[in-house]
Amino acid sequence: MVDVEKSAPRIAVIGTGAIGGAVVHRLLGDGRHVTVWNRTEGRARDLVVAGALPAQSVREAVSSSTLVFLTLKDYAAVEQCLGQLDMDLSGQTIVGMYTGSASEARQAAQRVAGLGAQYIDAGIQASPEVIGTDAATILYSGSPEAFEQHRATLELLSKPRFVGEAPEAAAVWDLALFGVWYDAQLGLLRALETAHAAGINVLEFSRTASTQLGHVVAAVPATVSEMQQGIYPAGPADLTEHLTVVRHLIELRAGRRLSDGGLPEVAAKIEALIADGRGGEGLTATAG
Numbered sequence: 456m457v458d459v460e461k462s463a464p465r466i467a468v469i470g471t472g473a474i475g476g477a478v479v480h481r482l483l484g485d486g487r488h489v490t491v492w493n494r495t496e497g498r499a500r501d502l503v504v505a506g507a508l509p510a511q512s513v514r515e516a517v518s519s520s521t522l523v524f525l526t527l528k529d530y531a532a533v534e535q536c537l538g539q540l541d542m543d544l545s546g547q548t549i550v551g552m553y554t555g556s557a558s559e560a561r562q563a564a565q566r567v568a569g570l571g572a573q574y575i576d577a578g579i580q581a582s583p584e585v586i587g588t589d590a591a592t593i594l595y596s597g598s599p600e601a602f603e604q605h606r607a608t609l610e611l612l613s614k615p616r617f618v619g620e621a622p623e624a625a626a627v628w629d630l631a632l633f634g635v636w637y638d639a640q641l642g643l644l645r646a647l648e649t650a651h652a653a654g655i656n657v658l659e660f661s662r663t664a665s666t667q668l669g670h671v672v673a674a675v676p677a678t679v680s681e682m683q684q685g686i687y688p689a690g691p692a693d694l695t696e697h698l699t700v701v702r703h704l705i706e707l708r709a710g711r712r713l714s715d716g717g718l719p720e721v722a723a724k725i726e727a728l729i730a731d732g733r734g735g736e737g738l739t740a741t742a743g
């Protein structure tokens with residue numbers, strides 16, 4: 456049996472908000488040594504009562520640990536915390552666990568490399584309540600060596616997915632996945648708003664809208680295959696037919712609160728493809 460006390464890294468969690476707090480609870484639950492620091496000291500108090508060691512500064516917390524989680528609000532907070540470190544961090548790993556952009560992930564990786572440590576960027580596709588359960592997805596990118604070295608610890612938080620050596624890979628995955636949600640949710644909101652404005656029973660309408668969302672989910676494998684092969688069969692409608700519907704939608708959505716969702720740009724792209732003799736292809740051609 457592995458002796459967790461001897462083999463496990465000493466961990467610091469910088470930022471004990473909702474995500475940081477959940478991470479600390481999970482690690483403590485596994486018997487890990489966890490040092491915590493939070494800008495607002497009182498917010499870490501419960502965690503100290505639960506067994507975490509309090510640090511008086513970011514520097515103190517990081518000094519005592521080989522694995523550091525920066526579970527902070529944003530990159531500005533990450534920068535401020537990293538700015539408090541001036542010592543050599545060779546042999547240590549810093550995990551940036553916050554929602555940020557690709558360029559922020561690259562900057563974080565550079566700053567951490569400048570301190571001599573290895574960097575892993577994390578994209579959190581999970582709410583605090585599911586951290587440590589199978590429902591949590593956390594995406595990691597950056598140093599593959601550091602990821603492998605700390606895999607056992609990362610596995611306590613979620614089933615970890617390493618998505619690439621480029622430091623920004625996890626941020627790109629994370630934001631693109633949020634984009635799927637925003638586009639679908641805003642598409643639904645636009646439809647409900649339009650139906651409501653037309654005096655349609657929104658509840659009745661929403662049942663058919665759900666079926667429509669289901670069609671998108673069902674078509675995921677075929678869409679991916681079309682993109683990978685660069686072949687865009689028309690399926691139920693070709694680009695000429697799509698253009699007619701898209702133009703009607705633009706007219707229907709004119710003046711609505713949530714705007715047109717970028718449909719004029721889509722229409723222009725379809726028109727260009729049709730002018731190129733590709734009107735018989737399917738909608739995936741617009742992304743080709």
Ligand SMILES: NC(=O)c1ccc[n+]([C@@H]2O[C@H](COP(=O)([O-])OP(=O)(O)OC[C@H]3O[C@@H](n4cnc5c(N)ncnc54)[C@H](OP(=O)(O)O)[C@@H]3O)[C@@H](O)[C@H]2O)c1
Nearest residue numbers: 470471472473474494495527528532553554579581582583
């Ligand atoms: N909560 C979710 O469901 C969820 C889901 C996916 C991704 N995320 C992402 O995870 C990250 C953390 O989210 P959260 O829900 O844990 O947020 P949160 O509860 O608001 O906690 C934010 C943490 O950042 C600290 N902080 C903010 N500005 C700081 C600064 N300038 N210097 C030092 N510390 C600073 C806060 O300290 P104070 O206590 O002193 O304010 C707090 O510890 C965010 O990037 C969020 O977008 C969250």
